Amino acid sequence: MSGDRIAVATSLEPYRTAVAELPLRARAATGREGIVVIPGLGRWTDAAATAAADGASALVITDPELVSADAVRELSAGLRIPVVVERPRLRPDTAEDALRARSGSAPRMLIAEASGPAAALDAVTRDAAGWLRMLSGGALRVVSGDRTLALLQTTAGLAATFGTIAAARTSVGMRIEVLGEVQTQVDVGLAARIVTTSSAGTLIAPARFETSARVALRRALEALETGSAPIDLDDLADDTALLEDLRCTARR
Structure with a gap:
């Protein structure tokens, strides 16, 4: 049965729980295989690029801290795997x-x-x-x-x-x-x-009672199962660019 399930590599408890709640579709993994969950802390774009280079088949970025719109666009342009961005305030x-x-x-x-x-x-x-x-x-x-x-x-x-x-x-x-x-x-x-x-x-x-983590994991699983390509990184870049424009306007 494990051969039919998608591996999920994460150390974050909300995602461990989400994996346990989706036993027919997901299984816990310790390596860099399958879906890799990247905490959205610090230079999370670098961590995401590294995980993709190490063989991840999909990524989930959790509640990302602010990085520049250019950094997000550069990451998006360089990846060829599905990326889901968990944004708890924008589910x-x-x-x-x-x-x-x-x-x-x-x-x-x-x-x-x-x-x-x-x-x-x-x-x-x-x-x-x-x-x-x-x-x-x-x-x-x-x-x-x-x-x-x-x-x-x-x-x-x-x-x-x-x-x-x-x-x-x-x-x-x-x-x-x-x-x-x-x-x-x-x-x-x-x-x-x-x-x-x-x-x-x-x-x-x-x-809505489903956790934000489980929603994000389900979307990543669906992307791999159907071959779809979420545009979460592009949306995040657009929203960040608007924030940057607001900052520039405030400084004038």
Whole structure:
């Protein structure tokens, strides 16, 4: 049976648990075979490139710390294996819940706020940028702004405002609002809460109980099983590039 299961090499307890919960698809491994889980700490791009060179068939990057958009793009361009990026504040399943509840209704304007301690604020801002990208349906650029508030615009001309708050507390959070005939409010702290309001009433998305690690591992397994190629690194690079543009605007 082990020959039919995909090896997963990790020392991280949430992923060990996820492997144990998927016994028909995954098995624990100690080498650099199969799926290799890379902690997103420090120069994680170097660790990912090394694991790929050592023979990994897929990678999972966990909650990556901030590195430059160019470094992420360079990694993406140099890899020929699937890469899944676990972003607990921007889970693909919760993002799909938010989009599905809108039933294709076009947004008219978006508002994003990100808050957290100074050491974590850039990473939180990057992930809030990801929510804006997903809910607007396209890339964004900075039109104007300062250290705490910026005006953005999508390639289709849709406007968005982006506020950041450096807070003394240790917790991080974000709120993203989509205005239009259908309104969406996403609050992200320890978990995500999605509220959709339309002429039909108000819908609160049910809580997701699957761990972020298990979601990421399932996506990596699916990529190997189906031959698909996740674009997580490209999305991460785009979100990081927007953060870098926000930084540059604030320094002007």
